[in-house]
Amino acid sequence: MALHNGPAKHEERKVSVNPFYGEADPVGGMTEAPPTHRLPDAPLAPSTAYQLVHDELMLDGNSRLNLATFVTTWMEPQAGVLMAECRDKNMIDKDEYPRTAELERRCVAMLADLWNAPDPSAAVGCSTTGSSEACMLAGMALKRRWAKRNADRYPGARPNLVMGVNVQVCWEKFCTFWEVEARLVPMEGDRFHLDPQAAAELCDENTIGVVGILGSTFDGSYEPVADLCAALDALQERTGLDVPVHVDGASGAMVAPFLDEDLVWDFRLPRVASINTSGHKYGLVYPGVGWALWRDKEALPGELVFRVNYLGGDMPTFALNFSRPGAQVVAQYYTFLRLGREGYRAVQQSTRDVATSLAGRIAALGDFRLLTHGDQLPVFALTTAEDVTSYDVFDVSRRLREGGWLVPAYTFPANRQDLSVLRIVCRNGFSHDLADLFLDDLSRLLPELRRQSQPLTRDKDAATGFHH
Numbered sequence: 001m002a003l004h005n006g007p008a009k010h011e012e013r014k015v016s017v018n019p020f021y022g023e024a025d026p027v028g029g030m031t032e033a034p035p036t037h038r039l040p041d042a043p044l045a046p047s048t049a050y051q052l053v054h055d056e057l058m059l060d061g062n063s064r065l066n067l068a069t070f071v072t073t074w075m076e077p078q079a080g081v082l083m084a085e086c087r088d089k090n091m092i093d094k095d096e097y098p099r100t101a102e103l104e105r106r107c108v109a110m111l112a113d114l115w116n117a118p119d120p121s122a123a124v125g126c127s128t129t130g131s132s133e134a135c136m137l138a139g140m141a142l143k144r145r146w147a148k149r150n151a152d153r154y155p156g157a158r159p160n161l162v163m164g165v166n167v168q169v170c171w172e173k174f175c176t177f178w179e180v181e182a183r184l185v186p187m188e189g190d191r192f193h194l195d196p197q198a199a200a201e202l203c204d205e206n207t208i209g210v211v212g213i214l215g216s217t218f219d220g221s222y223e224p225v226a227d228l229c230a231a232l233d234a235l236q237e238r239t240g241l242d243v244p245v246h247v248d249g250a251s252g253a254m255v256a257p258f259l260d261e262d263l264v265w266d267f268r269l270p271r272v273a274s275i276n277t278s279g280h281k282y283g284l285v286y287p288g289v290g291w292a293l294w295r296d297k298e299a300l301p302g303e304l305v306f307r308v309n310y311l312g313g314d315m316p317t318f319a320l321n322f323s324r325p326g327a328q329v330v331a332q333y334y335t336f337l338r339l340g341r342e343g344y345r346a347v348q349q350s351t352r353d354v355a356t357s358l359a360g361r362i363a364a365l366g367d368f369r370l371l372t373h374g375d376q377l378p379v380f381a382l383t384t385a386e387d388v389t390s391y392d393v394f395d396v397s398r399r400l401r402e403g404g405w406l407v408p409a410y411t412f413p414a415n416r417q418d419l420s421v422l423r424i425v426c427r428n429g430f431s432h433d434l435a436d437l438f439l440d441d442l443s444r445l446l447p448e449l450r451r452q453s454q455p456l457t458r459d460k461d462a463a464t465g466f467h468h
Contacts, residue, residue, distance in 0.1 A: 020046075061406050067424045067438075068408040070217070070251055070281040070379075074429035076338070079331050083286065089326035091127065092317065100326040103333040107279075110336055111291055114257050115266040115275055123267075124300050125293035126318055127279075127329050131250035132170035133320050134276035134292035137304075138246045139174040141274060141294065142209040144301040145244070150205070162202045162243075163211035164194030165413045166218045168250065171211060180208065186414040192216065192371065192381075193223045200231040209244045209273070214265055215252030218412060219372045219423065220379025222252055225265040225272070232271055244273040244299075251377050253277035254284075258345040259352060260376075273299040279332045282348065282377075284339070284428055289328035347428050351378040355426040358435045367446060371421060378426040383419060391449040393422045394457035396442075399449065403441045 034040040034052070044052075063073040086100065094101035104127050112123035128134045139161065147154045160181035163171055167184075175182040183202045185194045193216045203210065210232065212225040225247055232243050247253070247265060254277055256263050266275060272295065279289035294300040305318045339347065355374025359382070363370050367388050374380040384392060397409035412419045426435075 062404055064429060064434075065404045066406040067426075067430070068406045070278070070425055070427070071287050072280050072284055073427060075284070075286055075331065075335075079285075079334050079338075082334055083327040083331050086327040086330045087325060091324050091326040091329060092319075092322050097326060100330060104326075104329045107291070107329065107332050107336060108293065111277070111293055112267075115253065115293065117267045117293070117295055119296070122296045123293055124297055125291060127332075128276075128290040128292055128319060129321055129324055130280060130288045130290040131168070131248070131276050131278040132173070132290070134278075134290040135168075135170045135246075135248060136174050136177075136320055137292045137318060138274045138276055138294075139171070139178065139180070139208075140304060141300050142244060142246060143178060143180060144304055145299070146206075146208040148301065157206050159208045160202075160204070160206050161208055161211065162199050164199075164213060164216075164223065166193050166216045167211060167213060168217050168248070171248070181206075183207075184414075187412060187416040190371075192219050192412065192416070193221055194228070196224055196228040196231040199228060200235045203232070203235060203241060203243050205241060207241070207243050209246055212245055212247050212265075213252075214247055214249040214256060215377040215379070217250075219381040219421070220374065220377035220425075221372050222256070222260075222263070222265070222376045226263075226269060229269045229271040243271075245269070245271045247272055247275045249275050250278045250290075251281045251379075254279075254282035254344070255348050255352075255377060258341065258348050267295050279328065282351075282427075283332060284335050284344075284347065285328055285331045287328075289332055348378070351426050351428055351430070354378065354430060354432055354435050355380055355424075357432065358424065358426065358439065361439055362442070365443065365446065367450075374424075374426065379423065381421045381423045383421045390452040390454065392455040392457055393420050395449060395452070395455055396422060396445070398457075399445045400441065405438060405441060 034044060063069075066073065089097045089100055091097075091100065091104070107127065108123070108125040109120060111125065112120035117123040126137075128137065142161070143159055146159055150157060158179075158181055160183050161171070161175060162183045163185070165184040165186050172182060174180065185198045185202065187193070188195070193213060199210050210228060212228050213223045214225065215222060225245065229245055232245065236242050249256075249265075253266075253275055256265060266272060274292065274294045276290060276292045277283060279285045279291060280287040283289070283291075300318070305316045352374060355378035359370055359372075359374045359380040362368055362382060367385055368382045369385050371381040371383065372379070393409040397407050400407050407422055407424060409420060409422050411417055412421065
């Protein structure tokens with residue numbers, strides 16, 4: 001055993017104590033209510049602060065019963081542990097966290113292969129906070145490529161972007177923020193997304209690109225990306241205009257590769273310049289992570305990529321955000337590793353089976369008409385049948401909320417503002433058992449709704465629960 005002598009002189013150095021370790025006033029923690037809109041004057045005990053926040057959050061809805069969101073609401077415990085271990089890692093500090101950066105690089109390579117890039121090693125991509133940021137980056141690349149080709153006319157000429165009126169709100173934001181004219185193809189009749197020929201007719205020399213949606217948020221349907229590219233090929237033959245396509249695969253880009261392998265929508269089409277997806281949707285990761293990929297370096301202008309060295313290494317970065325957590329990227333890699341192609345196929349098929357089964361059973365009730373059936377995205381939209389006059393979809397949405405179910409009701413955009421629908425999103429974790437419980441609750445509501453003298457909704461704009 002080692003022997004130690006006491007210090008010859010009393011140590012003057014003191015042990016540093018983190019302020020969080022200091023004991024809060026136990027009496028004040030029990031008797032004083034902290035303010036809600038300014039910093040309290042004194043600290044609270046950690047257990048008190050936790051309980052105050054915990055109790056308030058009890059009033060939130062149950063995310064597992066939220067049939068409005070596309071965002072993942074369940075992951076395995078092991079994924080949660082990994083995310084907790086990485087929550088202090090800053091994704092941008094690639095020199096300090098080289099393995100986290102390597103996992104991001106591997107995810108990009110896996111997606112390039114999954115989406116059939118001609119040369120996966122030549123594809124470029126990055127993680128983002130979600131598809132909204134990924135769409136902004138893709139739009140910026142389209143605009144810069146157009147500006148370089150039209151340097152003799154820009155900035156005098158105003159660029160435009162062609163897309164269906166059903167696009168997610170992030171594309172409206174892009175056009176507003178980056179001063180691009182949004183040219184929208186309206187809905188017509190029973191067509192609830194972009195028409196390829198109508199899109200091509202809106203293109204001109206100032207068109208930076210056309211957006212195709214692989215999985216519309218309005219009804220879950222795939223837009224015909226191959227037909228869109230064919231229409232633009234014909235346009236180029238007639239006019240010489242070479243218009244690139246971006247595929248917003250926020251949801252479908254993580255469904256179609258596994259369940260619709262014969263559907264051609266990705267980099268197999270030479271006109272597709274870039275693709276985005278949400279890792280936190282059908283990528284099966286908690287929010288927020290997205291991915292943006294370009295087929296090659298030519299599709300992503302180099303001047304948009306910034307290099308920084310003050311974090312310890314020379315790093316290229318292309319993002320709207322800078323600091324952000326690395327936990328979601330690690331969780332994405334975990335999920336890719338955990339499931340593989342066959343695992344993803346099984347999960348997505350199960351989710352689609354729940355969607356198509358539930359859609360069919362709702363249709364069998366007789367009160368509703370299906371617009372889509374859940375056989376593309378595991379998402380379907382429905383409206384009330386023509387002979388139902390005592391209630392509307394807004395009444396149904398409101399009454400379902402009483403049982404904890406969050407189902408959005410909303411009106412469609414131009415030219416189908418006359419159509420109001422409910423949309424049900426089925427995700428991993430929304431099982432056949434939960435679908436049975438949902439159908440039971442809906443069936444119990446119908447007799448009361450049928451007895452109404454008329455729909456109770458007065459202001460449909462205020463009643464809508466749809467925010468994409």
